Amino acid sequence: MSDTPVAAEPLISIIIPAYNYAQLLPRVLSSVLAQWAEDIELLVVNDGSRDNTAEVLATYQLAQQAHHPQLQVVHQANAGAAAARNHGIRLARGRYALLLDADDELLPTALDTLREVVTSNPQAGLVLGAQLSVSTDGRERLRLPTPASGTPRQLIQRYLLDKKISISHCCTLFRRDLLLQRPYPESLRSGEDIAVFAYLLVSAPVALTNQPLARIYKHADSLRHNRADEEAVAQGMLREVFASLPAECQPLRQRYEAQRYLSLFRAALLDGDQACARRYYRHALRLSPLQALRWSYLKKALRLGLGLA
16 A cells, blocks of 8 residues: 555546557656646546557556556546546546646646646636647647637637637646536537537636647647538537537527538538538538638639639
């Protein structure tokens, strides 16, 4: 039995969903354990991985259990990232949750920085931090957080429509009670985080720090767009995003639907599917000319001869 004291109520629960990333898990785990303290707990949820993730986690847990008793490993049948995050959030005990992906890397001063921020901003529902974005060729780019203040409608417009607020798991601390109120929608296979981020954005104050919290690695396969059932997925995202938003945000629903169809339009163009691109663009134009006639979209439609009549 370890003599290391265990905090009754951790301040920060770090939750890592893992699926077939056995080769990268030691990097993210080491980046957390290197700044371990009594007010931290770490939960890794193995989402039915088919590689040797379970073996890597068992070895790691055995080696670390004497010094890091708050390292927990949970195994579940494959159910997707949303289900894995929800599982970890329910099991966690911290006031705040930091949700890392298995291919992220926490920077050395991240947890000290977050402690300082939440001590100064105890009511914050979100802490947005900076990140180092690493491209496929190894180049790093510092991305700073953007201010997030205003009415709920202003915040949702800036986040969903104007793309002026960026939220990423690796560099965002969440108040866990709010995540329990708005779990990740497990019916969605992609974009499930948008509904959660939007809800938290309007539910409590947002604090910022320009200190980079994590290094996030871009992968070539993460840039690919899965177009299977894409229209149904877009409609599902629309329903989930607005299901939990206050009444004053609901008038933005049609414009956001247009935005989703413009994303489908762009993906169809990249795939060379001009028939779908034409249909998606015209639908977006009917829903919201304000969104569809933005030059970044309009010039693509005109360049490719997609008639607007």
